[in-house]
Amino acid sequence: MYIKQLQLSHYRNYENVTVAFENKVNVILGENAQGKTNLIESIFVLALAKSHRTPRDKELITWEQDYARIEGIVERRNGSLKLDVIISDKGKKVKLNHLEQRKLSEYIGSANVVMFAPEDLNIVKGAPQIRRRFLDMEIGQINPVYLHYLGKYQKILQQRNHLLKELQKQKQNRVMLDVLTEQLVEAGSKVIERRYEFLQLLQSWAETIHFDISRGKESLKLEYKPSIDVSEKTELSKIEQVFFEAFEKIVDKEIMRGSTLIGPHRDDIGFTVNEKDVQVYGSQGQQRTTALSVKLAEIELIKDKIGEYPILLLDDVLSELDDFRQSHLLHAIQGKVQTFVTTTSIDGIDHQTLKEAATFIVTQGDIEKVK
Structure with a gap:
């Protein structure tokens, strides 16, 4: 499975962005505090309807806005799925192919993600x-x-x-x-x-x-x-x-x-x-x-x-691993798992997987693909 398209509205520091991703490694590049982790988090929330960073949903809403919305098109082996998470003061709604799901258990599992961030070393x-x-x-x-x-x-x-x-x-x-x-x-x-x-x-x-x-x-x-x-x-x-x-x-x-x-x-x-x-x-x-x-x-x-691989989210984790573990991780995912990698720089990471990756630059809540 892979995320084909992601749209964020009033989500953290993203006012309104739509971005198409590729079914391979997607490198999210940018300086600190520009929104790289927010982007990774939004994919996690799209899949699990909750953040890995905070239990308070209101923190996901852009300051002075009434709601945040994450929409995604996920391609699975049985076809496309439209996922939608809407967070407001009134609570949280999740939709699957435009139909609101009464229970989160009926929604979760539509997209599968594995998150690996520096704090996951605390596992x-x-x-x-x-x-x-x-x-x-x-x-x-x-x-x-x-x-x-x-x-x-x-x-x-x-x-x-x-x-x-x-x-x-x-x-x-x-x-x-x-x-x-x-x-x-x-x-x-x-x-x-x-x-x-x-x-x-x-x-x-x-x-x-x-x-x-x-x-x-x-x-x-x-x-x-x-x-x-x-x-x-x-x-x-x-x-x-x-x-x-x-x-x-x-x-x-x-x-x-x-x-x-x-x-x-x-x-x-x-x-x-x-x-x-x-x-x-x-x-x-x-x-x-x-x-x-x-x-x-x-x-x-x-x-x-x-029966299919999940989406892998690597949030600034490469900098926490030595060259050997970096290489093993990148080799393990090469060619089979859609992966999102956030980093401030790919200098010093000499691996074919990253050389063939799609690269996106994040600047103050705006994301642009490097051509």
Whole structure:
């Protein structure tokens, strides 16, 4: 798949631009603070209806404007799709081929993207919530029903936490707590099941890619670390059983703290290289190779699942990688993935992929193709 055309209206520092892209590497060139990352972000928002940079949609709207709009034509193997995201003070609308979609889960997956930016190196060394967010975004693209269960889980979690705080203040009948716990287990177990499945698939791709990048010297393992001990119990009924039993043991502690202490909202991922925790003991080079391996594995996993490659967004990431990792990344995508690369300069990046790329200059919210 690839983006054929993108139109931005009142989006960040883009007042009104329309640009056609090519189904190959597209280099977005410009000085800092001109709008390169905003452009990459808009493609991400077009696909996932949310930003990777901010949870506040209003920040995407140009100052003193009422709305922002992103329109795109995406070519897929089954034909063209018209995608449309409109953000205003009243909320967010998404349209697919001009028809408004009532649920985001019915829209997400129409275009698939993989983002790799400097902050994505924190997938390895950052806080657990970064890895949970990574899981949620990537699984949601290839399994939209996951977003339904995740949204349901988060809503029930909020209600349960509120009730736990109320039970702190005054002793009440716990019947409502039991009801919410049962609902939370049902939705949460389905989230856990799908996370397990996704990480097993990602592991199979990432291990091979990491072995290749490290020239056969390192073996990468990904480990799902749920907050409940489900071990190898990956069947849904067994996950639910363990989940229930865990809640029974800690309910008094939860009331005392006024918070739900276990569940997918506390899950994590572990990374080991040659059986050592790369998050703790890995060098910066090993951490970066791990992050790169995971991102390249995402591309192959999505291709395997949906039958075509996703769109790759590389936001100022080449400057963060050494020559060898740069070369491996560019070689891996050459000729098969539509890619957007933002950079202030391609000097010093001597690779055939960039020499054959389409180049666009961004200046103060205006974008122009280099002929």
